[in-house]
Amino acid sequence: MNAGPLRHVSLPDADPGKWPNPRSSAVVIVGGVAHFSGLRAIDPRQARTPLPELVEAQVERIFTNLDLLLQQAGLSRDRLVSARSYLVDFDRLYPRMAEAWSRCIGPGPGPAFTCVGVERLARGALVEMDFIVAA
Numbered sequence: 001m002n003a004g005p006l007r008h009v010s011l012p013d014a015d016p017g018k019w020p021n022p023r024s025s026a027v028v029i030v031g032g033v034a035h036f037s038g039l040r041a042i043d044p045r046q047a048r049t050p051l052p053e054l055v056e057a058q059v060e061r062i063f064t065n066l067d068l069l070l071q072q073a074g075l076s077r078d079r080l081v082s083a084r085s086y087l088v089d090f091d092r093l094y095p096r097m098a099e100a101w102s103r104c105i106g107p108g109p110g111p112a113f114t115c116v117g118v119e120r121l122a123r124g125a126l127v128e129m130d131f132i133v134a135a
Helices: 055-073 090-105
Strands: 007-009 027-030 032-039 079-085 113-115 127-134
Touching: 007 055, 007 113, 027 055, 055 090, 055 127, 079 090, 090 127
Parallel strands: 079 113
Antiparallel strands: 007 027, 027 032, 032 127, 079 127
């Protein structure tokens, strides 16, 4: 089965070599499906800017980054199929992260969602999310 060519999407003005990292693509689209790399609350244009301290602010920044990449790929949030969230200090932060997630997703049915507790994330992030979007 041939799923067709791979299309790699990134932000043209992202901090080069730092976002998402020099050896991965922010988004890869193949066979009508867009696979988004794990997004953290990093400003893609100034990757060394400190991360927000609150998990709610980190979730909001992740969705800002998602929207930037969706726009660059010619896609939209209403095509979200699934999301995975990786969260440190799960028991303490999950309710706050889930509330911020709900605000960002908005009313109506949302995508499939999984949240996994992890020991730590790069750059001291509290949360990281990856997404699959129908292209």
